[in-house]
Amino acid sequence: xxxxxxxxxxxxxxxxxxxxxxxxxxxxxxxxxxxxxxxxxxxxxxxxxxxxxxxxxxxxxxxxxxxxxxxxxxxxxxxxxxxxxxxxxxxxxxxxxxxxxxxxxxxxxxxxxxxxxxxxxxxxxxxxxxxxxxxxxxxxxxxxxxxxxxxxxxxxxxxxxxxxxxxxxxxxxxxxxxxxxxxxxxxxxxxxxxxxxxxxxxxxxxxxxxxxxxxxxxxxxxxxxxxxxxxxxxxxxxxxxxxxxxxxxxxxxxxxxxxxxxxxxxxxxxxxxxxxxxxxxxxxxxxxxxxxxxxxxxxxxxxxxxxxxxxxxxxxxxxxxxxxxxxxxxxxxxxxxxxxxxxxxxxxxxxxxx
Amino acid sequence: xxxxxxxxxxxxxxxxxxxxxxxxxxxxxxxxxxxxxxxxxxxxxxxxxxxxxxxxxxxxxxxxxxxxxxxxxxxxxxxxxxxxxxxxxxxxxxxxxxxxxxxxxxxxxxxxxxxxxxxxxxxxxxxxxxxxxxxxxxxxxxxxxxxxxxxxxxxxxxxxxxxxxxxxxxxxxxxxxxxxxxxxxxxxxxxxxxxxxxxxxxxxxxxxxxxxxxxxxxxxxxxxxxxxxxxxxxxxxxxxxxxxxxxxxxxxxxxxxxxxxxxxxxxxxxxxxxxxxxxxxxxxxxxxxxxxxxxxxxxxxxxxxxxxxxxxxxxxxxxxxxxxxxxxxxxxxxxxxxxxxxxxxxxxxxxxxxxxxxxxxxxxxxxxxxxxxxxxxxxxxxxxxx
Numbered sequence: 116x117x118x119x120x121x122x123x124x125x126x127x128x129x130x131x132x133x134x135x136x137x138x139x140x141x142x143x144x145x146x147x148x149x150x151x152x153x154x155x156x157x158x159x160x161x162x163x164x165x166x167x168x169x170x171x172x173x174x175x176x177x178x179x180x181x182x183x184x185x186x187x188x189x190x191x192x193x194x195x196x197x198x199x200x201x202x203x204x205x206x207x208x209x210x211x212x213x214x215x216x217x218x219x220x221x222x223x224x225x226x227x228x229x230x231x232x233x234x235x236x237x238x239x240x241x242x243x244x245x246x247x248x249x250x251x252x253x254x255x256x257x258x259x260x261x262x263x264x265x266x267x268x269x270x271x272x273x274x275x276x277x278x279x280x281x282x283x284x285x286x287x288x289x290x291x292x293x294x295x296x297x298x299x300x301x302x303x304x305x306x307x308x309x310x311x312x313x314x315x316x317x318x319x320x321x322x323x324x325x326x327x328x329x330x331x332x333x334x335x336x337x338x339x340x341x342x343x344x345x346x347x348x349x350x351x352x353x354x355x356x357x358x359x360x361x362x363x364x365x366x367x368x369x370x371x372x373x374x375x376x377x378x379x380x381x382x383x384x385x386x387x388x389x390x391x392x393x394x395x396x397x398x399x400x401x402x403x404x405x406x407x408x409x410x411x412x413x414x415x416x417x418x419x420x421x422x423x424x425x426x427x428x429x430x431x432x433x434x435x436x437x438x439x440x441x442x443x444x445x446x447x448x449x450x451x452x453x454x455x456x457x458x459x460x461x462x463x464x465x466x467x468x469x
Numbered sequence: 470x471x472x473x474x475x476x477x478x479x480x481x482x483x484x485x486x487x488x489x490x491x492x493x494x495x496x497x498x499x500x501x502x503x504x505x506x507x508x509x510x511x512x513x514x515x516x517x518x519x520x521x522x523x524x525x526x527x528x529x530x531x532x533x534x535x536x537x538x539x540x541x542x543x544x545x546x547x548x549x550x551x552x553x554x555x556x557x558x559x560x561x562x563x564x565x566x567x568x569x570x571x572x573x574x575x576x577x578x579x580x581x582x583x584x585x586x587x588x589x590x591x592x593x594x595x596x597x598x599x600x601x602x603x604x605x606x607x608x609x610x611x612x613x614x615x616x617x618x619x620x621x622x623x624x625x626x627x628x629x630x631x632x633x634x635x636x637x638x639x640x641x642x643x644x645x646x647x648x649x650x651x652x653x654x655x656x657x658x659x660x661x662x663x664x665x666x667x668x669x670x671x672x673x674x675x676x677x678x679x680x681x682x683x684x685x686x687x688x689x690x691x692x693x694x695x696x697x698x699x700x701x702x703x704x705x706x707x708x709x710x711x712x713x714x715x716x717x718x719x720x721x722x723x724x725x726x727x728x729x730x731x732x733x734x735x736x737x738x739x740x741x742x743x744x745x746x747x748x749x750x751x752x753x754x755x756x757x758x759x760x761x762x763x764x765x766x767x768x769x770x771x772x773x774x775x776x777x778x779x780x781x782x783x784x785x786x787x788x789x790x791x792x793x794x795x796x797x798x799x800x801x802x803x804x805x806x807x808x809x810x811x812x813x814x815x816x817x818x819x820x821x822x823x824x825x826x827x828x829x830x831x832x833x834x835x836x837x838x839x840x841x842x843x844x845x846x847x848x849x850x851x852x853x854x855x
Contacts, residue, residue: 335852355849362474362848363787370476370770371763377478391762398759444752447759451751454758459740463557466762467489467550469480 123164123179124186130155131190137425140193153194153217162199163213170212172203180204181376184318185369188325191428193284195219195246197318202254205311209265209300216251219244221289225312225441229291231259236293237266245439247275247287255296256311263307266296282428282435310385315440316397317379320372323400326433327365330411333426334358338414348414357410364407371399378469388468390453394446401443404433474851476784478766479773485550492554495527500558507559507733508819515685516598516640517561524555524562525595530569534577538585539593545776549769553725559733563637563687568592571721572599572645579705579713580666588643602632602646602667602691603714609634610843612647612714613658617693619648619665625700626650626665628673628693636837638676638689641669647710659711664704673697683829715782721838723771723785728764728792730834731827734803735761737820741810753806757799764792783851786844794841797834800827 134152156162164180166172175183180200187196195217202218221241222229229239237257247253253268272294280286335358338349348354375396382389408430412419419426437443454462500507504520524530532548534540552570555562573592576585591597608614617630628648638644644667651661669676673696678686705713735757742750767788774781804824810817835841849855 331852335854338854349854352846355854356842356845358852358854359790359845359848362852363791366474366476366784366787367763367767367791369474370478370767371759373476374478374763374766377480391758394755395759395762398756399763402756402760443756447752447755448748449751449755450758451746451753451755454739454754455742455746455751456744458744459736462736462739462758466758466765467553467557 121179121182123161123175124182126159127156127161127183127186130159130161131186131192135190135192137191137428141423141425141428149194152192156194156196157215162196162217163203165200166203166207166213170203170207170210171215172207172213176380178376178380181317181321181373181380185321185325185372185376188322189329191326191329191432193282193428193432195249197322198246198250201315201318202250202252204314205254205256205265206267208303208306211265211267211298211300214252214267217246217249218252218254219246219250220254220256220311220315221247222256222308223315223439225308225445228308229255229257231257231264231299232293234293235299236295237268237291237299238293239291241289241291243278243280243286243438244289245280245287246285247289248277248285252297253289255291256302256308257299258308263302264299265302265306266299268294268296280435280438282432284432284435286435286438305384312440313385313390313393314379316446317372317375317393319436319439320368320396320400321376323404323433323436324365324368324372326429326436327361327368327403327407330407330426330429330433331358331361331365333429334361334411334414337419341416354414357413361407361410361414364403364410368400368403368407371396387453387457387465391450391465391468394450397441397446398443398450401437404437408433474784474787476767476770477773479546479770481546481550481769482544484544485547488547489550489554491527492529492551495523496554496558496560499523499560505559505561508823515561515563515687516637518564520561521564521595521598523595524565525593528593530565530595531573531589531593534573534589534593538577539590545772546769549725549772553729553765556726556729557732564598564640565592565595566726567601567637568597568599568643570724570726571601572643574720575645575664575704575713576666579664581701584666584701597642598637598640600635600638600641600644600669600691602635602638602644604632604634606631606633610840612662612711613653615647615649615662617646617648619650619663619698621650622697625702626698628665628667628696628698630693632691632693634679634688635691636688638669638691639678639686643667644669644691645704647714650708661708662710662714663707664710664713665698666702666704667696667698668702671696682832683826718782718785718839720775721785722789722844723768723775723781725765725768727789727838728761728768728796731796731799731830732761734800734820734823734827737816737823738803738807738810740816741807741814741820743811743814747809749809750806753802757802760795764788764795768792783848786839786847786851789838790841790844790848793835797831800824800831804828 140148160173163172164175168174198219202220203213221244223244227241250270255266257264274290276288278286341348375392378389378392529551531540532543619626650663654660675692677690
């Protein structure tokens with residue numbers, strides 16, 4: 116996932132550089148940056164990157180889509196790009212064509228459940244759904260009596276209560292009460308809510324890793340500009356060591372996230388080894404968001420705590436992304452159970468499986 | 470700048486999987502035969518000469534070296550697999566590990582041909598043991614402060630001074646050491662150090678063991694008194710050892726040995742909690758496994774960089790920093806999680822014995838091979854801060 120040996124990432128980075136400059140977005144209190152950015156992304160076919168041509172998308176590979184999400188993280192992009200990509204991907208699992216416009220997926224938490232009633236309508240509540248308020252359609256994973264289905268739902272038919280996550284992005288509660296979906300089809304064999312959460316978790320991991328990379332960049336830059344006690348603060352050993360730790364957290368997050376993305380891109384199924392990759396990425400990236408973001412703020416001092424400065428666009432969003440599609444606590448418990456069930460002598464073979 | 474800190478998701482190629490099976494089968498046989506026990510980390514017998522020779526006979530020493538020196542011309546990734554399987558099994562690698570990881574590559578790069586032809590095949594057969602003479606009293610990580618002198622004399626050099634914290638010097642056949650051949654210059658305080666091959670067990674060398682807080686004896690003080698080293702035992706450039714020593718650090722700092730030293734307590738914790746852990750144990754184990762997995766991915770990635778002929782000094786320092794801090798904390802986290810393990814758990818005694826040893830081992834892990842502070846300085850330099 117080098118910066119630009121990839122046409123999808125190159126296109127995205129150019130759009131982000133032109134229309135998603137963090138400082139300009141930060142200064143624009145009215146949100147007038149959003150429409151042009153979304154239009155440019157849509158015209159480039161990026162929100163439907165993971166949807167095949169015949170289902171209305173641009174048919175990029177999983178790997179390219181993951182690289183795109185990492186780039187989006189480096190700009191802390193706050194439009195429903197990841198969410199629409201995930202929704203398109205989910206719909207494509209059941210060969211449902213993607214409509215135009217913003218989408219998001221539900222449920223967005225492993226604990227929430229949408230069910231299919233006898234008449235084929237959908238009911239249930241999903242909390243913490245990113246950008247639900249902005250979405251025109253929802254891609255929904257729903258449970259029938261014995262089967263799992265994937266549905267396209269008109270967002271106007273659902274009840275959506277606005278909420279904000281810790282990064283000031285929409286994180287809403289969506290309630291479906293006997294909603295008839297636009298389309299509903301069975302999920303492929305073996306596909307379940309866990310698969311969807313792992314996929315969403317890896318998407319968030321790549322965004323967190325991107326945000327950490329940006330935080331490292333702006334922290335290093337700031338430390339080379341800011342003078343205190345008659346020296347650039349980058350010359351103080353304590354600051355250097357803090358930045359070295361931030362570099363380590365950023366590198367660990369990127370390594371975990373890109374490894375998981377690579378595993379999913381090349382896997383035949385979501386087996387235990389892929390589960391380990393995806394769950395570990397979410398756990399480790401969430402830990403890195405906490406530790407790394409803390410260091411970035413420490414380096415910046417008071418200025419980084421102001422709403423005028425762009426640091427919070429990365430730090431708070433990285434913290435918020437920890438909660439989507441299963442928090443690190445959730446995945447740690449699940450991964451721990453998996454390891455315990457396989458037994459002590461199977462732990463190393465699992466870790467060393469690739 | 471950030472481009473340098475990318476850890477591409479290198480996958481081990483198929484030949485590694487076959488090799489891994491062979492190594493596991495070999496280790497299982499050796500454990501069954503009683504050559505070593507994976508459950509006795511605090512054994513006094515970490516030096517097992519016959520084990521070294523068996524590993525050599527398998528072709529697992531000097532794996533990446535040219536065949537003419539007894540090597541196998543295999544990849545760094547294959548060597549990686551052997552290293553991690555040995556470490557996870559708690560195999561007694563002390564006798565051959567330093568030679569295989571560091572000393573051999575140094576000789577290949579800097580020694581005259583006749584010395585390579587003499588020594589390298591013996592390393593590959595697992596017959597000889599190496600020590601590394603870097604630290605001195607009051608120098609440690611500050612290599613510039615090294616004072617032990619090599620004075621030019623007829624046909625070679627006379628060595629006078631003391632090395633310290635030298636692991637395995639008491640069993641080593643050779644040491645690769647850094648001595649002062651001239652004083653540092655005003656312009657370059659790194660000037661004046663030279664790397665030498667030292668044949669141990671000769672008059673003029675005295676090795677004094679130093680006890681460790683684990684109860685083991687592993688490192689030593691090595692005193693040189695008018696010790697003669699022949700001219701052809703100079704490795705590389707006279708007065709130019711600093712650059713040689715630092716460019717080799719990637720080998721020493723990124724391998725699986727840098728996060729697996731206390732791994733055994735995690736396995737035994739999983740055994741002790743059993744198949745149905747409570748939420749607290751499950752979460753604790755899950756986090757530790759996620760952290761371990763991530764470090765391993767980073768470490769494999771650095772092995773891939775080495776295989777590609779790169780010198781990933783900053784990346785290796787990051788792996789060692791994160792890895793050693795993790796393996797240092799691991800026994801304490803495991804102790805914490807084991808607090809509610811049933812008294813009747815079958816391996817509770819084993820776990821407790823291992824924890825006792827791992828907790829005593831932990832303090833050294835962030836010191837050996839470059840302290841955390843030194844590593845963070847290297848990373849900071851890579852970030853352009855110094």
